[in-house]
Amino acid sequence: MCGIVGILHHDDRPIEVALIRRMAAQIRHRGPDAAGAVVDGPVGLGHTRLSIIDLAGGRQPMAVPDGSLLVTFNGEIFNYLELRQRLIGLGHRFATRSDTEVILHAYEQWGDACVEHFNGQWAFAVWDRRNRRLFLSRDRLGIRSLYYIAGADRFLFASEVKALAADPQVTLALDGTGLGQVFTYWTTLAPRTVFQGVHELPPGHCLSVENGTVLSWQYWQPDYQPDVRLDEQRATEDLLALLSDAVKLRLRSDVPVGAYLSGGLDSSITAALIRELTTTPLETFSVAFDDADYDESRYQRMMVERLGTRHHEFRCNYEHISEVFPEVVFHAERPLLRTAPAPLYLLARQVRREGYKVVVTGEGADEMLGGYDLFKEAKVRRFWAAEPNSRLRGLLLKKLYPYMPNLQAQSPAYLQAFFHVGPQDLESPFFSHLPRWRLGGHLKRFLAEPYLEADRSSEPYDDCREILPPAFGGWSAFAQAQFLESAILLPGYILSSQGDRMATAHGIEGRFPFLDHRLAEFAARIPPRWKMKGLCEKHLLKQAAGRLVPEEILQRPKQPYRAPEAVAFFGTPQHPLHNAYADDMLSAAQIENYGVFQPEAVERLVSKVRSGRAIGAKDNMALVGILSTQILVDRLIRNFRPIEDDSAGSAVFGDTKILGSGEPSYGGGVGEPGDTIPFQTVTNSTTG
Amino acid sequence: MQDSRNKIRTFVRENFLFGGDDELHDGDSFLEMGIVDSTGVLELVAFLEDQWGLTIDDSELVPENLDSVDNLVGFLERKLPATVC
Incomplete structure (x- = not known):
């Protein structure tokens, strides 16, 4: 990097x-x-x-x-x-x-x-x-x-x-x-x-x-028109060959290359391929969470055992996230609606401390090969819209989100109300993304004038129409959803906020085999039914790479990568936490001072969060979005202090x-809060 | 019942609208306004149970009971003896 x-x-x-x-x-x-x-x-x-x-x-x-x-x-x-x-x-x-x-x-x-x-x-x-x-x-x-x-x-x-x-x-x-x-x-x-x-x-x-x-x-611009010459067997073989070559190319380096292991399918596959392609010892890196709701270390260790890697696990708690969040925003250079980049910032720091500069990760597989819940949700919503009075069809939505207790508690009537598909929605080019975008729109409620005014002046999603390629209308609904996810969220959030910027904050280079353009072009032309078979995501990838990962990882329900949000800053009513910087940024005085949000509304939100009543995604997103915007204004606008150049x-x-x-004389990176990160180095002795 | 109606309005304003500029009429659908999601339904239920000591059955979790100030007031009227309201 x-x-x-x-x-x-x-x-x-x-x-x-x-x-x-x-x-x-x-x-x-x-x-x-x-x-x-x-x-x-x-x-x-x-x-x-x-x-x-x-x-x-x-x-x-x-x-x-x-x-x-x-x-x-x-x-x-x-x-x-x-x-x-x-x-x-x-x-x-x-x-x-x-x-x-x-x-x-x-x-x-x-x-x-x-x-x-x-x-x-x-x-x-x-x-x-x-x-x-x-x-x-x-x-x-x-x-x-x-x-x-x-x-x-x-x-x-x-x-x-x-x-x-x-x-x-x-x-x-x-x-x-x-x-x-x-x-x-x-x-x-x-x-x-x-x-x-x-x-x-x-x-x-x-x-x-x-x-x-x-x-x-x-x-x-990749073409999402399915390749009619492909048969499933051939597509499976071609996918694995391409992926293997993509990994091989990404091992070209004059310094050692490490690998991230999230516990999910994609990074397990890339790490396994590295192991197959090289004889040099492989070091792997993972985030584990103290909060069991987010932790995937069981699956990470499963892969470590199988591959015999020298493994480094960074165990993340609430305080870690709140401590580094200002640095995370400073590096992301945009408001964040999630804290998920923070653990990756911390992980990159530890990778650097271990002497590594390059890591291979599994990013991009969900976009290229159809892994996201959003693709499934869109499929179910369309399926339901075809038979709007069917209550059973709506219950499929509960199957999609086993990790969302609030959704599991809903009656069929409310499920229908939440995911109801109106005739206008069905015709929208953004059908797949409307629920997510509407959820985000909730944050605008907190904006102060003139930011609110700037938003009112345009029709919803008109700006997004401008990025649609001419061929978009001819693509399948699945391909349209894939395009939107690959063109908007992947570069703008996943790669920027979580990928590039958190790694580069510590001089780490991420490499992403699933984003090899040959694989992206090939994947775009795989018929949607092989990407998602019924409601089984990344079907073709699972077929192609099945032998590389344990059955348990192959079959486990997909868990999106998430991190604790509001709770990381405020704790719970029983175990309250205080973060002085976050408290200051969210205080009525600073909200008023920066003029982006309405002080009273933010005060009510903060009080709801402190009382433990903010249990849903919407309020958590709002809190993280407001806090990160305040930090952005503080660190990059109001109080930006350039590092003085003293090179010679x-x-x-x-x-x-x-x-x-030849020697750096600019004085290292920016900010290194907290030196007390628990970090374990595990050498696996069972294999290799 | 006017007292209950006011309590409900205040709760919805402070908890879902955060005192923002949106106007809230008693007949407005929370779903149509986009202010109540799957979490919001549970927040409403917790509020009703805390405030009025109700026990709400899963089968009662329907928009007809919970989706506007008017619907909530009507639901309360059906659930509670007249003297409590």
Whole structure:
């Protein structure tokens, strides 16, 4: 994992290298191993490096020998060895063994279309010196982040918003529409962010800046039209072969690669495949919870036994979550409706302490191969809508959510009322997601003017229609749900808030075999009936990978990854907890001070939570959403304090200056609250 | 009964609307307003049981009894002896 920053002046004013360094200093947590900056007249690029491939030769920003192209790159091009060979065959000469240099030569060879050759996860910028053109790209599924500000006289970009905010000319302010989107979709719809004037390059997009004109375009969109040539047996074999190759590519690294084990099917499969593909010892990492409602350690240990890994379990309690939550929000750079990123932040910290930089995880399988409850729920709701008076059909909903006691207690009449499908809903392109989005809408009740006004001014979900591809209407209902989940929640929440940002906070790189684009393209074309057979999720994956995991994990009811929410901050009436920072952020004075929410409404919610009466998802989401928004305003807007750059050293690059250093001198990451994390290292002695 | 009606209104305002700007009329459906979900039903039941010492049977958990201030008042009237109301 690395971090990138850059500025381009449209009017040829020179860039101050100190500003590039200052921006890069804010994201040293992403790349603590080295830092570099280069200015070339009106353009400046910066980089913070986490050394993973070609430890000696991969320093950035990097140029081709004649200096005509310059790149700053965050991520990995996993097929760089094959591309390197191909480019050598085409006459290119390489000075290093890094994937970074492959990007430069690929751009030289194929221009903007170079990205179509890449298998990887990336955010990069190439400065094309001859054509005075800046070219940016983000990977197909949005694994790596990339933000920008397109001003009248300049263009700024960075891996994180806080790097942009380090420019004294940039003042962050909340975007009311963006906030409304988070409170509906759990994330903004790229390119919008929750900060006015700050944009995010959407997944699968490129962007160019030339003569002051900014253009962005989509280079990748999978087709969800089922492949009629597939038979189930062949599809099963192809899926396993693709997945195995995706894992193999993601083991390319000059430093050891670890694996997360959640206890669920997906990470069990990826860890098992690593074990099959390598003979080196594997270290695995898991979160376990003191609160049994969330704990999956039984299944994690089952996999550890089977694979014989050296296992590290991080046991998480309520206080851990509330302690690190401000840091979690600072790194996520968006309001959160769940605390689930917090344990992953803590886990990444422990992974780092164990000396690891790279972990393979199972993210993406639910989106690609049909694992989410939401897909099942949509199927049941449609099934019920076809026979609206059937009470038995509605009872299927209880089967979907065995872990939701409040739902289990409902009478058939109320179930019908909650999940009632109106004729308008059936025709909506967002049918599958309406219950979730309506639930999120509950949070808007707490907004103060003018944020409430910003939300009232648009029709519900109109903004989301704009992201639907032309072919959307021709896809099956299941495919439509998959598309929405893959295009919105996956990059905006799962990968950003939980994946990339929690890992990069500690200089950890996540790798996601299920998000190999070849697998994503293949999975999109698998007929829905093989993804979800009846109400059995990820059917084809279970067929394909059955031999890799114990039967008990294969058959266990899917448990979504969750973490304790309001209770982590307030405890219970019998065992109250106090977190001074959370109390302050939620106090009437601070709510009034920041002006985003209505103080009285928040006070009532807090009092409901304290009394133990907030037992449902809606109130918990509201509390976490309000608290995280307050923290965001506090840490990134009202009291943002940029890390001062104290790096030294410079080198000459043509007629420009390169600043760089082998040793980090920016001063480590931001915030390390609490050093008393119980952490166990378990060496399994039964196997391997 | 007016007293019970006021208690119910206050509970719904403070517990589901959080005193926000939404107007609440006694005939408004909680479901249509989107203010009561599966948890909300249980919160309503706990409130009725605490306030009036009722025991509510599963078969009574239907919108006809619980889905508006008017329905709740009507349900209370049926469940309680007139003097208590």
